Amino acid sequence: MADNNKKMVDAITSMEEDFAKWYTDVVIKADLVDYSGVKGCMVIKPYGYAIWELIQKQLDERFKELGHENVYMPMFIPESLLQKEKDHVEGFAPEVAWVTHGGSEPLQERLCVRPTSETLFCEHYANAVHSWRDLPKLYNQWCSVVRWEKTTRPFLRTREFLWQEGHTIHETAEEAVKETEQMLEVYADFCENVLNMPVVKGRKTESDKFAGAEATYAIEALMHDGKALQAGTSHYFGDGFARAFGIQFADRENKLQYVHQTSWGVTTRLIGAIIMSHGDNNGLVLPPKVAPTQVVVIPIAMHKPGVREKAEELVSRLKKCFRVKADYSDNSPGWKFSEYEMKGVPLRLEIGPKDIENNQCVLVRRDNREKTFVSLDDLENEVARLLDAVGQGLYDKAKANMENRTYRCTSIDEIKENLSAHGDGFVEAMWCGEEACEDKVKELTGVGSRCIPFAQEQLSDVCVCCGKPAKHMVMWGVAY
Amino acid sequence: MADNNKKMVDAITSMEEDFAKWYTDVVIKADLVDYSGVKGCMVIKPYGYAIWELIQKQLDERFKELGHENVYMPMFIPESLLQKEKDHVEGFAPEVAWVTHGGSEPLQERLCVRPTSETLFCEHYANAVHSWRDLPKLYNQWCSVVRWEKTTRPFLRTREFLWQEGHTIHETAEEAVKETEQMLEVYADFCENVLNMPVVKGRKTESDKFAGAEATYAIEALMHDGKALQAGTSHYFGDGFARAFGIQFADRENKLQYVHQTSWGVTTRLIGAIIMSHGDNNGLVLPPKVAPTQVVVIPIAMHKPGVREKAEELVSRLKKCFRVKADYSDNSPGWKFSEYEMKGVPLRLEIGPKDIENNQCVLVRRDNREKTFVSLDDLENEVARLLDAVGQGLYDKAKANMENRTYRCTSIDEIKENLSAHGDGFVEAMWCGEEACEDKVKELTGVGSRCIPFAQEQLSDVCVCCGKPAKHMVMWGVAY
Numbered sequence: 001m002a003d004n005n006k007k008m009v010d011a012i013t014s015m016e017e018d019f020a021k022w023y024t025d026v027v028i029k030a031d032l033v034d035y036s037g038v039k040g041c042m043v044i045k046p047y048g049y050a051i052w053e054l055i056q057k058q059l060d061e062r063f064k065e066l067g068h069e070n071v072y073m074p075m076f077i078p079e080s081l082l083q084k085e086k087d088h089v090e091g092f093a094p095e096v097a098w099v100t101h102g103g104s105e106p107l108q109e110r111l112c113v114r115p116t117s118e119t120l121f122c123e124h125y126a127n128a129v130h131s132w133r134d135l136p137k138l139y140n141q142w143c144s145v146v147r148w149e150k151t152t153r154p155f156l157r158t159r160e161f162l163w164q165e166g167h168t169i170h171e172t173a174e175e176a177v178k179e180t181e182q183m184l185e186v187y188a189d190f191c192e193n194v195l196n197m198p199v200v201k202g203r204k205t206e207s208d209k210f211a212g213a214e215a216t217y218a219i220e221a222l223m224h225d226g227k228a229l230q231a232g233t234s235h236y237f238g239d240g241f242a243r244a245f246g247i248q249f250a251d252r253e254n255k256l257q258y259v260h261q262t263s264w265g266v267t268t269r270l271i272g273a274i275i276m277s278h279g280d281n282n283g284l285v286l287p288p289k290v291a292p293t294q295v296v297v298i299p300i301a302m303h304k305p306g307v308r309e310k311a312e313e314l315v316s317r318l319k320k321c322f323r324v325k326a327d328y329s330d331n332s333p334g335w336k337f338s339e340y341e342m343k344g345v346p347l348r349l350e351i352g353p354k355d356i357e358n359n360q361c362v363l364v365r366r367d368n369r370e371k372t373f374v375s376l377d378d379l380e381n382e383v384a385r386l387l388d389a390v391g392q393g394l395y396d397k398a399k400a401n402m403e404n405r406t407y408r409c410t411s412i413d414e415i416k417e418n419l420s421a422h423g424d425g426f427v428e429a430m431w432c433g434e435e436a437c438e439d440k441v442k443e444l445t446g447v448g449s450r451c452i453p454f455a456q457e458q459l460s461d462v463c464v465c466c467g468k469p470a471k472h473m474v475m476w477g478v479a480y
Numbered sequence: 481m482a483d484n485n486k487k488m489v490d491a492i493t494s495m496e497e498d499f500a501k502w503y504t505d506v507v508i509k510a511d512l513v514d515y516s517g518v519k520g521c522m523v524i525k526p527y528g529y530a531i532w533e534l535i536q537k538q539l540d541e542r543f544k545e546l547g548h549e550n551v552y553m554p555m556f557i558p559e560s561l562l563q564k565e566k567d568h569v570e571g572f573a574p575e576v577a578w579v580t581h582g583g584s585e586p587l588q589e590r591l592c593v594r595p596t597s598e599t600l601f602c603e604h605y606a607n608a609v610h611s612w613r614d615l616p617k618l619y620n621q622w623c624s625v626v627r628w629e630k631t632t633r634p635f636l637r638t639r640e641f642l643w644q645e646g647h648t649i650h651e652t653a654e655e656a657v658k659e660t661e662q663m664l665e666v667y668a669d670f671c672e673n674v675l676n677m678p679v680v681k682g683r684k685t686e687s688d689k690f691a692g693a694e695a696t697y698a699i700e701a702l703m704h705d706g707k708a709l710q711a712g713t714s715h716y717f718g719d720g721f722a723r724a725f726g727i728q729f730a731d732r733e734n735k736l737q738y739v740h741q742t743s744w745g746v747t748t749r750l751i752g753a754i755i756m757s758h759g760d761n762n763g764l765v766l767p768p769k770v771a772p773t774q775v776v777v778i779p780i781a782m783h784k785p786g787v788r789e790k791a792e793e794l795v796s797r798l799k800k801c802f803r804v805k806a807d808y809s810d811n812s813p814g815w816k817f818s819e820y821e822m823k824g825v826p827l828r829l830e831i832g833p834k835d836i837e838n839n840q841c842v843l844v845r846r847d848n849r850e851k852t853f854v855s856l857d858d859l860e861n862e863v864a865r866l867l868d869a870v871g872q873g874l875y876d877k878a879k880a881n882m883e884n885r886t887y888r889c890t891s892i893d894e895i896k897e898n899l900s901a902h903g904d905g906f907v908e909a910m911w912c913g914e915e916a917c918e919d920k921v922k923e924l925t926g927v928g929s930r931c932i933p934f935a936q937e938q939l940s941d942v943c944v945c946c947g948k949p950a951k952h953m954v955m956w957g958v959a960y
Contacts, residue, residue, distance in 0.1 A: 034604060037561055038591065041554035043604050046619070049550050074521035075555075075593075075624060075640055076577075081517055089888050094583045097556075099593065101578040102628035102639075111518065113555075113579065113593070124514060124523050139526070144555055144623070148582035159582075160555055 012342075014281045019225040024154065026275055028059050030284040030343050033154045036288065040152040040159035042269070047343065050292035051271055052162060056142060058194055058289065059164065059266070062186050068138040068166060073120040073238060075143070076111040081119045085244040088118060091211020095147045097159075113146040118237075121167040122245035129259065131250045132171050135365050136179075140166040155272035156229075156480055163267035169247065169259040173238065176260035180236040183264040184217040187232035196287040197221050197277045198402055199231055200426070200475055202451030207435050210263075214238040220450045220475065222402045223276035226424030228477035234264035234366065272480070277378055278367075278394050284344030285366050287394055288387040295383060295434065296340045297326035298435040300333050300352030310356050314379065322387070341366060346390045347383065367393045402426065410460045415445045415476075426450070426477050430470035432463035438474075440465050447476035483828045486897035486928040492822075494761045496555075504634070505879040508539065510823050520632040520639035524748070526824055527823065531751055532642060532773035536622060538674055538769065539746070541800040542666050548618040548646060553600040555623070556591035561599045567836055568598060571691020575627045577639075593626040598692065598717075598743060601647040602725035609739065610794035611730045612651050618836050635708075635752035636960055643747035649727065649739040653718065656740035660716040663744040664697040676767040676874040677701050677757045678882050680906070680955055682931030686915045687915050690743075694718040700930045700955065702754035706904030708930045708957035711753050716743035746906040752960070758847075758874050764824030767874055768867040775863060776820045777806040779811050780832030789881065790836050792858065794829065801860055802867070817855035821846060826870045827863065847873045884904065890940045895925045895956075906930070906957050918954075920945050927956035 012025035027033050032048030044052065060070070071207060076099060083089045096112035114120065125137060142164045152158050166183060184201055191197045195306040199219040209216040213235040221231045242248070242258035251257045278285040288294055296317055299311040311326050318324040327336050333350070350362040363372045363382065367390050374382040405425030407418035415427050427447050431437060441464065442448045452472045463470050492505035507513050512528030524532065540550070556579060563569045577594035592755035605617060622644045632638050646663060650656040664681055671677045689696040693715040701711045721740035722728070731737045758765040768774055775798055779791040788816065789805055798804040807816050812829070820828060830842040843852045843862065847870050854862040885905030887898035895907050907927050911917060921944065922928040932952045943950050 034607065036554050036600065037558060037603050038554040038556045038600075041556060043554070043600075046549035046551055049552055052552075053550065069526035070533065071526055071641065072524040072529055072532075072624075074516050074518040074523070075626070076518050076521060078517060096583065097579045097591075098581040099577045100580045103574045103576065111577075120516065120518075123517050124665040127514065144552075146555070162552065440946075 006052070012281070015224060015279075015458055020153075022193050022279075022281070023272075023276060026279055026284055026342075027154045032271070032284075038159075039147060042154050042158055044162075046323055047292060048271065051274070053266055054290040054292065055194075055270055056064065056164075058208075059186075060142075061192060062190065063140050063164075063166065066138070066182070066186070068140045068168075071139045071141055073114075073117050073124070073141060075114050077114055077117075077119055078109050078111055078169070080109060081123060082112055083120045084119060084122075085212050085241055088212035088241075092116065092147075093173070095149065097146050097148055107127065114143075115145055115147045115209060116263075116265075117141065117143075118241060119245075119445060121263075122152065122241050122247060125169055125259065126245050126247045129247060129249050132252055135174065135249060135259065136168055136170045138166075138168045138179075140164055151201050153272075155268055155275070158268075158335075163265050166262070166264045168262045169242070171251070171257075171259070173260045176238075176262050180215070180217060180234045180262045180264070183262070184232070184234040187264070187266060188219050189235070191219060191221065191231055191270075191273075194287065194289045195274055195277075196391045196398065197231070197273060198395065200400045200451065200453050201455075202453040202475060204233075204451055205435075205438060205474070207438060207448050208449060210235045212237065212240060212441055214240065220426075220453050220477070221273055221277060222398075222426055222477075223273070223480065224279070224401065225276070226478075227407050227480055228426065229269070229273050229276065229480045230450070231270060232264070232266040235262060237261040237263065262381065277398050279344070282338070282460065285340035286344035286346060288391050291344065291346050293325050293340075293343070293345045294322045294387055295324045295347045295349055296336075296345045296477060297324065297349045297351065298333055298336050298340075298352055299326070299328065300355075302328065304353045306356060307351065307353060311351050314361065314376070317379065318383060322351065322383060349383075365390050365393070367397070374409070408457075408459055409464065411464060412441070412444050415441070415447065418445070419445065424478050426475050428453075428457070428459060428473055428475055429459075429464040429471050430460050430462060431474040432466055432468045433471040434463075434466070437463055437465035441476060445476075447478055449474045450477045450479065451475055481504045492761070492763060495704060495759075501635075502759075502761075504753075506764055506822075507634045507760055509733065512751070512764075518639075522634050524642075527772060528751065531754070531766070531770050532748055534770040534772065535674075536644075539666075539670060540622075542670065543620050543644075543646065546618070546662070546666070548620045548648075551619045551621055553594075553597050553604065553621060555594050556789065557594055557597075557599055558589050558591055559728055560589060561603060562592055564599060564602075565692050568692035568721075572596065572627075575629065577626050577628055578642055591709060594623075595627045596743075596745075597621065597623075597625075597645055598647065599725075601743075602727060602741075605739065606725050606727045607878055609649065609727060609729050611927060611953055612732055614855060615729060615739065616650045616655065618646075618648045618659075620644055633752075635755070636746055636930055637917055641748050643745050645809060646742070646744045648742045649722070650741070651729075651731070651737075651739070653740045656718075656742050657716055660695070660697060660714045660742045660744070663742070664699065664712070664714040667714070667744070667746060668699050670701060671701065671711055671750075671753075672875065674767065674769045675754055675757075676878065677711070677753060678875065678879045680931065680933050681935075682714075682933040682955060684931055685915075685918060685954070687930050688929060690715045692717065692720060692953055694720065698931050699922035700906075700957070701753055701757060701880075702885060702906055702957075703753070704759070704881065705756070706885050706958075707907065707960055709749070709753050709756065710930070711750060712746040714743070715742060717741040717743065751950050757878050759824070762818070763822035765874065766824035766826060768826045768871050771826050772803060773805050773820075773823070773825050774802045774867055775804045775827045775829055776816075776825045777804065777829045778813055778816050778820075778829065779806070779808065779870050780830055780835075782808065784833045786836060787831065787833060791831050794831060794841065794856070797859065798829075798863060802863060827866055829863075845870050845873070847877070854932045883930070888937075890944060892921070892924050892944060895921070895927065895944070899925065899927070904958050906955050908933075908937070908955055909937060909944040910938075910940050910942065911952050911954040912946055912948045913951040914943075914946070917943055921956060925956075927958055930955045930957045930959065
């Protein structure tokens, strides 16, 4: 058993040795993705895709509860349509894939594969909206998008990725701002309560906004290695796109007005965030609410009479409330333990002849390996309790990591010292609001501005860089 | 009320006048799609997409119950990969969209946007499969695909469409054939029991097979206008793709073997099939199991005290078991009746002051406009009963249409006479198996071979065309 365990663990690089290598080892060994022959694109395997389906389902329910409706727009954008909003085309044109031929015929106008669908939604809204009675439109789309990235890594940055993109239009600016904020809250709540991943909510600086947005809000999470990962964004567009695309409506006084617009999205990148927030040197650790298998049942001494039957009985009991599977293969229990640890299954249930004698089983938590002997009479309650405990445990650990690695600094030297003493992390420091200082902080310390947190503190009165009066506390970090 | 009704009905062309125009009127007026600026691509609006989500959910459950798992493959296929299987590339290359540039750089090898993903699945399987223990692989993918069609119509034929594509590999040919047949049965059962649409199951002739398949099975449905619509296909590939892509495994005797393969799919075309199977001159008629709204509650004399409150109470009761909405707008009841008839809502619930006095409401079926007075004490049961009755009613009507329009013929003249006397429909006639006769029947009568039905009958001993001995009874028709 010990040998088997060792063999599996040896198969992945340790985090401390090489975090990037550890990450790619985990995505492959945990059976999440495979590389494909198409450079920069990934094959999402059943286990990885099942996690995405659970994310989709739970997010989609939240969207729908708030009145959003799903639609599907074309995957192609004519070049002339992409060019309608100046900032937008400048932001995206350099990284799109261009379709130039249909069959053997060259196209009259080339089409890009959508990198995001603002332009398509705008074109549709311009046709569909006439009166204030048609507003708001609260549309969302689940689809894949393409951005021609140079360097790619599974889930974190790929040329094609899966996402949802919400696109809403409203009668007033206030309503649109409220929607932008609301959706950021939905994402933050989802990350914290479903993915057990604490996040910082904030606004992007001007230089870091979405192409065409008036304001971009984001949630930022801190990975195991102290790097920041942007986990979701919500944009307020004002009426910029509406003016470019002519989306007008007759208001309550029958005057023509432009709509006020938002968009918001999260991607398969969230799976990368889960891996780097919760994983360990034994592999993946999955938040119970998105784990395709929440409990794996492993029979011990399966050749002994009654063991397999008992395991089957427990599986059929647990199936009613949980996502459960059993492993009846010929592999040794130790091999199986390692296998499901690698796959991050939150709870392992061991059942052997002695347990059966005592009307009990053993439940082992993935996050801290704590063992609990549980009476079979109380099995469902104990499984539910322990799954909650795993979720809470993951959150607490990630929260502690974030707090330990958040450095409040009032000088450039202090930033440097903290980063060199404790490694990468979130740096909180005051900023005057000038892009030149933003760039200089990055140049001098290596950390860029991640966001201006909603939760502001006055760490000092002056900019950490130029010493002029400070406008905001910025959270800085090294971004994925 | 009558006026309003008339106004709405006038808005669509009648089926008898112009079936094609009736169809496009319905897809637009029922709010299913909008045209987009991208030629041949459609915008699927919330109401249309909600139907697709209900189709997806119920099909996906059936797939998963049979052990299939969802995955996601890249949307691009390198040209060299597409060319690996000769028949396949010949079938698809003329109708694919080609990506030639990423950002401003020309690609070293051009990529097509997937028209179907056999080649990508094969490439993955060639990497992933080593031993008979790795088999079967039962993968499915929900995605969009692109085929550069010249003539397009919403749902029926568009350059981009949504679908699912199952791709499975097996140890033995028998197992793969069984899977091919099983999935056709799943589709047929789904069409009959969920979409209330009778279908004929059969095998395609050689000339009509999928590019690269050994056998293609299909289900064919008959539309209101007597034309045939292929509603789903299931392909048996033998080991052709496996040989082209080198998908080999060590069998139970440790000998290298090629896998045996299948693929199967249905598309958003099913929505077109629903429209043309069940729709009428008042608009869409939706099968209750895929209706986004199953019951619409319309308050009568809403200004009278207690009416709106009672309507709200009924909605909150019905919400527990059904997809229900209410219309409290200022529009007249008559306008609302027409509106929800156009949208095909299976049941309308009317509640007014008199009904409240009598502790009752009125339920009106969309399919036959039958009115039932229902005691509010028994509301849930009656709604459930009437939804079932609508589903059965739709099926019976479509089945009768199919039977009335199936012409059994033993000569070319008889085919011509039937078609000219009764209009388009399914023609059943014997065939010798030669492609020349297949072509000639089409040339002489206008109907092409749809499939060789599983349910065979010996209508005569000789081919309807050449008079030589007959091999199969073929079902012929004009295809969408």
